[in-house]
Amino acid sequence: MTILNGTRHGVPALAALVTFLLFFPGGLAAAPVGGSTATGTSNKMNPALSLNGLFLAGWSDPAGSADGIKAQEFELVASSIVDPYFKAFANVAFDPDPAGGEAGVAVEEGYVRVLGMPEGFGLRGGRFYLPMGRHNQLHSHQFPLINAPRAVQRTLGDESVGDVGVELEYAPLLPWYVNVRLTGTDGANGLFDGESRDMAAGARLENLWDVGESATFEVAGSVLNGPIPDGDRRTLYGADARLKWHDPRKTYGKVVTWTNELLVDHVPGRKDVSGAYSILQVRFARLWWAGAGYSWDSLVPDGLARRTSENEARLQLAWVPSEFSAVRGEIGWTDPAEGDRELTAQLQLNFTIGAHPAHKY
Amino acid sequence: MFQFAIPRGSGSSTVRAVVFLTMLTILVPGAARAGKLKIVTTLPSLASITKTIGGDRVEVTAICKGYEDPHYIQPKPSYSRRLRKADLLIFSGLELEVGWLPPLLETARNSKLTPGAPGLLEASTAVEHKLEVPTGDVSRSEGDIHPFGNPHFMVDPRNGMAVAALIADRLAELDPEGADAYRSRAETYRGELTKRIAEWESLAAPLRGTPVVAYHKQWEYLTEWLGMETVGYIERKPGIPPTPRHVTDLVRTMNTREVSLILVATFMDEDAAKDIGGKTGARAVVLPAEVGGVDGTDTYVAWIDHVVRELVAE
Numbered sequence: 001m002t003i004l005n006g007t008r009h010g011v012p013a014l015a016a017l018v019t020f021l022l023f024f025p026g027g028l029a030a031a032p033v034g035g036s037t038a039t040g041t042s043n044k045m046n047p048a049l050s051l052n053g054l055f056l057a058g059w060s061d062p063a064g065s066a067d068g069i070k071a072q073e074f075e076l077v078a079s080s081i082v083d084p085y086f087k088a089f090a091n092v093a094f095d096p097d098p099a100g101g102e103a104g105v106a107v108e109e110g111y112v113r114v115l116g117m118p119e120g121f122g123l124r125g126g127r128f129y130l131p132m133g134r135h136n137q138l139h140s141h142q143f144p145l146i147n148a149p150r151a152v153q154r155t156l157g158d159e160s161v162g163d164v165g166v167e168l169e170y171a172p173l174l175p176w177y178v179n180v181r182l183t184g185t186d187g188a189n190g191l192f193d194g195e196s197r198d199m200a201a202g203a204r205l206e207n208l209w210d211v212g213e214s215a216t217f218e219v220a221g222s223v224l225n226g227p228i229p230d231g232d233r234r235t236l237y238g239a240d241a242r243l244k245w246h247d248p249r250k251t252y253g254k255v256v257t258w259t260n261e262l263l264v265d266h267v268p269g270r271k272d273v274s275g276a277y278s279i280l281q282v283r284f285a286r287l288w289w290a291g292a293g294y295s296w297d298s299l300v301p302d303g304l305a306r307r308t309s310e311n312e313a314r315l316q317l318a319w320v321p322s323e324f325s326a327v328r329g330e331i332g333w334t335d336p337a338e339g340d341r342e343l344t345a346q347l348q349l350n351f352t353i354g355a356h357p358a359h360k361y
Numbered sequence: 362m363f364q365f366a367i368p369r370g371s372g373s374s375t376v377r378a379v380v381f382l383t384m385l386t387i388l389v390p391g392a393a394r395a396g397k398l399k400i401v402t403t404l405p406s407l408a409s410i411t412k413t414i415g416g417d418r419v420e421v422t423a424i425c426k427g428y429e430d431p432h433y434i435q436p437k438p439s440y441s442r443r444l445r446k447a448d449l450l451i452f453s454g455l456e457l458e459v460g461w462l463p464p465l466l467e468t469a470r471n472s473k474l475t476p477g478a479p480g481l482l483e484a485s486t487a488v489e490h491k492l493e494v495p496t497g498d499v500s501r502s503e504g505d506i507h508p509f510g511n512p513h514f515m516v517d518p519r520n521g522m523a524v525a526a527l528i529a530d531r532l533a534e535l536d537p538e539g540a541d542a543y544r545s546r547a548e549t550y551r552g553e554l555t556k557r558i559a560e561w562e563s564l565a566a567p568l569r570g571t572p573v574v575a576y577h578k579q580w581e582y583l584t585e586w587l588g589m590e591t592v593g594y595i596e597r598k599p600g601i602p603p604t605p606r607h608v609t610d611l612v613r614t615m616n617t618r619e620v621s622l623i624l625v626a627t628f629m630d631e632d633a634a635k636d637i638g639g640k641t642g643a644r645a646v647v648l649p650a651e652v653g654g655v656d657g658t659d660t661y662v663a664w665i666d667h668v669v670r671e672l673v674a675e
Contacts, residue, residue: 081476084477115475115476116472116475117470117472118472119445119470119471119472120445120470121470122467122470169470171441171445171468171469171470173442173445173446176438177438177439177441177442177468179468208437208438209438210437210438210439213426216435216437216438218438244435246435248426248428248429248435249428249429249627249628250628251430251432251433251628251629252630286602287602321601322501322504322505322600322601323460323505323600324501353501357463358459358460358461358462358463358464359464
């Protein structure tokens with residue numbers, strides 16, 4: 001998360017959130033219905049607004065940063081048609097209680113999408129999550145497990161990586177659904193040398209097939225390349241596959257989603273490091289989901305680590321009373337390259353208020 | 362000024378390969394367009410009416426199957442491809458499809474289906490008498506409510522008739538050469554529906570004033586049309602499952618009001634409906650919520666006919 005207003009305490013971030021809610025035109029605070037030309041208080045043109053909140057309680061052995069109760073994150077989302085030419089989307093994250101003590105406000109995404117592009121093409125510009133792998137395109141409240149898999153954290157960080165630039169998409173008409181995404185971005189995103197004048201370039205190729213009436217299979221490949229110090233460039237490669245099945249004849253029937261992803265990090269002159277994870281999610285009853293994940297990653301030997309690979313396993317049980325709230329409990333086992341093996345238990349409350357846009361498939 | 366540098370390391374070949382692949386796919390010609398209007402509807406009932414009005418001048422497919430809950434469609438890649446090729450998308454509206462249609466439209470990237478374009482047609486605009494439109498504040502404390510009104514209007518054939526006229530007008534706008542044919546077929550269809558409505562109302566006359574219970578707020582337009590009275594729901598609130606206490610209260614109400622029918626869609630929990638029926642003596646009527654929901658309901662008229670006959674069956 002890019003911190004815009006760092007502070008050692010969470011108060012300014014909360015104050016910013018409250019201020020935003022109170023004064024954002026037609027925000028979540030009560031606003032007069034209707035309005036008039038004279039007062040300029042009409043809310044007819046206001047964007048769709050929503051707020052996601054995440055609260056997290058954790059315990060770990062040995063004791064670590066996961067211990068305690070905290071307000072994990074609040075995400076304020078606004079989206080609307082701008083004019084006949086553009087549609088806009090923004091996701092502003094408030095992190096009032098971070099483990100490192102650096103609270104702040106971050107624009108995770110804020111971009112405009114061009115309307116009326118030629119058939120099959122899409123174009124957006126602004127700040128957006130880089131299409132590098134599958135998990136990196138998710139906001140925190142969309143994560144299948146409470147935290148990003150360790151393989152993703154090691155390569156991309158614990159939150160998804162965004163950057164400022166443009167993305168061109170093209171979906172040719174083929175017998176299956178294909179989408180090609182090309183990005184050109186500033187490169188100042190934490191992965192590359194933010195001081196360099198060279199830009200970062202990325203590409204992702206997505207392929208989706210119907211598997212009967214109940215399932216969809218997706219295979220995608222990603223590459224992201226950007227400058228690092230000394231004039232070299234770092235390249236990240238990704239491959240991911242997902243199978244999603246549901247019972248179409250029952251509203252609250254069984255759903256199974258199986259996601260797999262491989263990431264490889266290449267820096268010239270250094271041994272490549274890689275990571276992979278697999279996550280299975282099952283809705284087994286109307287309000288209940290179960291999840292399991294396994295993650296593996298390799299590290300560059302640095303003399304401090306016990307070895308050059310690490311493993312993580314997590315089990316989750318979620319109670320989802322509606323589309324707008326969920327309580328997720330998770331236990332985890334981590335065998336890190338550095339330090340002792342760790343057991344964790346976490347409980348997360350996730351809620352959404354307002355008009356939240358449907359998530360992309 | 363920023364420099365855009367294509368890397369010369371091992372990454373460069375990958376980037377070049379992706380760029381090449383992109384260019385290749387851009388150059389692949391799209392599917393050849395036939396002369397017929399390609400129309401996608403969200404609901405099978407809208408597809409059935411459109412086929413009747415459009416005749417051989419249109420190709421129509423529906424995204425939702427009759428046995429699926431139209432609130433919770435899982436978007437599939439083939440739906441995006443279908444929308445990409447469409448000249449017209451007809452959807453219910455009133456936020457029935459809000460959970461799945463917007464992402465599909467975004468991935469379809471069809472400029473004919475952008476907001477304000479004639480390629481988007483919201484069927485609910487034909488419905489003059491919308492039910493359950495909130496008049497005050499709305500909040501999700503009332504469950505998964507629809508802030509613009511109940512969207513399950515197609516089960517009232519009087520609304521189907523209005524939607525047919527709306528579709529005929531839009532087809533005439535998009536295909537002026539076929540305008541006379543569309544309006545002629547719409548008129549014929551109106552006559553057929555008018556006749557069938559009279560038959561159905563006569564058939565269901567004994568139900569007038571009958572107290573019923575429904576699983577979900579799905580049959581309001583049906584009960585209003587046929588003069589039935591909905592006295593309760595198995596769901597505690599829309600989209601919220603029943604609690605034991607709610608069921609106990611509902612059973613008491615049903616016994617007091619002598620409820621004889623429980624209306625439940627095929628995709629809802631019919632076992633719960635039958636269980637409550639066993640406690641009250643009410644008959645659980647498992648109904649297709651859309652065209653094609655069960656065998657023998659492949660057209661709009663056949664669907665309404667099936668629903669009415671199931672209600673009056675002994």
